[in-house]
Amino acid sequence: MATAASTWNFMTRSSSANGVAIISVNRREVKASGLSIGKRQHQGVGVVYNAIGARNGKNSRKLVIMCGMNLVFVGAEVGPWSKTGGLGDVLGGLPPAMAANGHRVMTVSPRYDQYKDAWDTEVELELKAGDNTEKVRFFHCYKRGVDRVFVDHPMFLEKVWGKTTSKIYGPIAGIDYQDNQLRFSLLCQAALEAPRVLNLNSSEYFSGPYGEDVVFIANDWHTALIPCYLKSMYQSRGMYISAKVAYCIHNIAYQGRFAFSDFALLNLPEEFKSSFDFIDGYDKPVKGRKINWMKAGILESHKVLTVSPYYAQELVSGPDKGVELDNILRKTCVHGIVNGMDVQEWNPMTDKYTSVKFDATTVMSAKPLIKEALQAEVGLPVDKKIPVIGFIGRLEEQKGSDILAAAIPEFIGSNVQIIVLGTGKKAMEKQLDDLETEYPLKARGVAKFNVKLAHMIIAGADFIIVPSRFEPCGLIQLQAMPYGCVPIVASTGGLVDTVKEGYTGFQMGAFNVECETVDPADVSAIVKTVTRALAVYGTPAFSEMIQNCMAQELSWKKPAKKWEEALLSLGVEGSQAGIDGEEIAPLAKENVATP
Numbered sequence: 099m100a101t102a103a104s105t106w107n108f109m110t111r112s113s114s115a116n117g118v119a120i121i122s123v124n125r126r127e128v129k130a131s132g133l134s135i136g137k138r139q140h141q142g143v144g145v146v147y148n149a150i151g152a153r154n155g156k157n158s159r160k161l162v163i164m165c166g167m168n169l170v171f172v173g174a175e176v177g178p179w180s181k182t183g184g185l186g187d188v189l190g191g192l193p194p195a196m197a198a199n200g201h202r203v204m205t206v207s208p209r210y211d212q213y214k215d216a217w218d219t220e221v222e223l224e225l226k227a228g229d230n231t232e233k234v235r236f237f238h239c240y241k242r243g244v245d246r247v248f249v250d251h252p253m254f255l256e257k258v259w260g261k262t263t264s265k266i267y268g269p270i271a272g273i274d275y276q277d278n279q280l281r282f283s284l285l286c287q288a289a290l291e292a293p294r295v296l297n298l299n300s301s302e303y304f305s306g307p308y309g310e311d312v313v314f315i316a317n318d319w320h321t322a323l324i325p326c327y328l329k330s331m332y333q334s335r336g337m338y339i340s341a342k343v344a345y346c347i348h349n350i351a352y353q354g355r356f357a358f359s360d361f362a363l364l365n366l367p368e369e370f371k372s373s374f375d376f377i378d379g380y381d382k383p384v385k386g387r388k389i390n391w392m393k394a395g396i397l398e399s400h401k402v403l404t405v406s407p408y409y410a411q412e413l414v415s416g417p418d419k420g421v422e423l424d425n426i427l428r429k430t431c432v433h434g435i436v437n438g439m440d441v442q443e444w445n446p447m448t449d450k451y452t453s454v455k456f457d458a459t460t461v462m463s464a465k466p467l468i469k470e471a472l473q474a475e476v477g478l479p480v481d482k483k484i485p486v487i488g489f490i491g492r493l494e495e496q497k498g499s500d501i502l503a504a505a506i507p508e509f510i511g512s513n514v515q516i517i518v519l520g521t522g523k524k525a526m527e528k529q530l531d532d533l534e535t536e537y538p539l540k541a542r543g544v545a546k547f548n549v550k551l552a553h554m555i556i557a558g559a560d561f562i563i564v565p566s567r568f569e570p571c572g573l574i575q576l577q578a579m580p581y582g583c584v585p586i587v588a589s590t591g592g593l594v595d596t597v598k599e600g601y602t603g604f605q606m607g608a609f610n611v612e613c614e615t616v617d618p619a620d621v622s623a624i625v626k627t628v629t630r631a632l633a634v635y636g637t638p639a640f641s642e643m644i645q646n647c648m649a650q651e652l653s654w655k656k657p658a659k660k661w662e663e664a665l666l667s668l669g670v671e672g673s674q675a676g677i678d679g680e681e682i683a684p685l686a687k688e689n690v691a692t693p
């Protein structure tokens with residue numbers, strides 16, 4: 099127990115309400131003081147603890163300690179309820195990590211299916227979408243310390259009916275729903291209402307509505323209207339006065355560019371038009387002057403973030419990597435925080451999709467067994483001595499599966515097998531089929547979104563190849579490393595920040611970002627690096643790389659602290675630093691979504 103003097107030092111910063119001392123200290127300070135922390139209680143903003151302290155040997159005073167922020171993450175995808183790729187993973191994993199640190203956290207996303215675990219709140223709103231008034235309803239569940247809020251409207255559910263790996267944005271990959279602007283305008287408006295109208299009493303720690311002192315975290319173009327509506331509909335009327343918006347770019351390739359005349363659909367005052375105004379260098383969906391949702395999101399938000407420091411540098415480096423928003427981002431600045439990943443889902447000791455569980459001490463004996471199961475699963479010759487390379491990703495130009503397809507014939511003569519898993523553009527899916535036809539004993543292409551196979555590849559393959567033209571962060575390489583699956587990556591975005599050449603993987607150099615062509619120099623970089631990696635396979639240096647990969651801490655814990663720092667800097671009323679907490683029963687059955 100600390101001395102009496104140190105115990106009460108921080109009382110100098112206290113104030114008093116209803117006879118209870120309110121002090122602004124964090125949990126670490128309390129621990130250092132020797133107080134024991136009691137039950138958490140809600141106190142408007144943040145987490146409040148009762149701490150029972152000893153003074154001069156007496157157990158006497160009751161203190162209330164406040165910390166944390168009210169955070170509302172908004173996204174078109176939220177895993178595991180909805181996911182076409184990494185956006186869903188981030189909205190699934192970062193919020194629980196923020197909640198673990200004592201923040202009150204909500205996510206708002208569309209209700210694309212009749213989720214078994216999300217209940218009707220019976221709260222209904224009327225919102226404008228274009229010229230019409232639409233009714234939306236909120237559904238809710240509480241998982242891993244997070245209020246998961248789902249916005250119900252036929253524009254979401256009737257179009258998608260649960261097929262969230264393929265139908266969130268359009269009927270097929272590459273084709274968008276015509277009414278996407280109305281759909282996501284509704285999402286943004288509903289998200290702004292949620293903290294005010296939902297009377298949530300999810301846990302013993304918090305109760306009542308979140309209120310108006312909140313930070314909204316908008317993600318990608320679908321949520322770019324949040325700062326605009328915040329200003330035009332609320333702050334202009336004296337509401338949400340201290341609320342702020344942080345805007346996170348997960349992929350600048352998708353900006354939400356539409357015909358200039360569509361500005362009228364958004365129901366925003368004319369003064370916002372200039373933030374959307376954009377001259378398009380490309381010709382889709384219409385030539386010339388357009389509105390650009392992401393441009394407005396960047397300009398109207400209070401802070402702009404992205405998902406790795408190196409990608410943040412690339413975004414401001416020029417129009418090719420900044421995709422014509424580089425000039426805007428140079429003005430606003432963009433701050434990069436590398437993503438974490440779900441260490442519960444991607445854990446070789448508990449993985450429900452693999453028959454053999456392993457850790458760093460057993461990887462060398464376990465991996466060959468899982469490799470054989472993988473080879474049998476995809477119908478390749480079963481031989482644990484053959485090095486296996488895996489690829490997993492959305493089949494878009496970004497991911498470079500076309501460059502890989504051009505490189506495979508040049509290294510497939512080596513002692514190697516390759517398994518490619520992905521869905522997306524039809525032409526690229528066909529390239530996977532062709533691979534298999536041409537190299538039946540060496541290559542498999544699986545054009546499916548298949549979580550079980552993704553886990554089997556990562557657990558059984560020796561290498562994961564990530565030949566991206568650009569990659570904001572990339573989660574595949576993060577998911578692979580804890581399984582001792584060594585990444586071979588293009589030197590771009592988060593792949594630079596997360597894979598260390600010769601230590602945790604192999605860097606191939608930066609690729610040409612021009613998506614229309616396959617650059618022979620990139621094909622040759624793949625061939626050279628794969629050859630280099632295969633030469634290391636089976637040597638002590640390779641075993642060391644496996645150990646280096648597996649020794650890393652890749653959870654959301656560290657990124658969550660950086661996010662906290664970034665969001666605190668917005669200075670929303672009542673916001674305070676959080677605590678160093680652990681996730682609330684992350685493995686508990688009731689915390690697993692059952693959509």
Ligand SMILES: Nc1ncnc2c1ncn2[C@@H]1O[C@H](COP(=O)(O)OP(=O)(O)O[C@H]2O[C@H](CO)[C@@H](O)[C@H](O)[C@H]2O)[C@@H](O)[C@H]1O
Pocket residue numbers: 182183184185187188348349405437490491492519520521546547548549552569570571572573574577592
């Ligand atoms: N066929 C398939 N079957 C099963 N699972 C599959 C699959 N194809 C992909 N996945 C899964 O989808 C996710 C893909 O995440 P990534 O971050 O690698 O890419 P994505 O480009 O979608 O995300 C964008 O947003 C994220 C989040 O910020 C950034 O990391 C990234 O660089 C950016 O492009 C992973 O969880 C992966 O396992």
Ligand SMILES: OC[C@H]1O[C@H](O[C@H]2[C@H](O)[C@@H](O)[C@@H](O[C@H]3[C@H](O)[C@@H](O)[C@@H](O)O[C@@H]3CO)O[C@@H]2CO)[C@H](O)[C@@H](O)[C@@H]1O
Pocket residue numbers: 175181182183184185186267270271272273274318319348349352492494
């Ligand atoms: O989580 C995976 C990615 O999900 C999002 O990307 C989607 C994007 O926002 C949508 O607009 C759409 O993109 C299509 C685009 O609109 C269309 O013009 C054409 O170019 O095809 C694109 C692909 O179909 O779908 C994307 C998902 O495939 C999110 O914005 C990304 O950050 C995530 O990487």
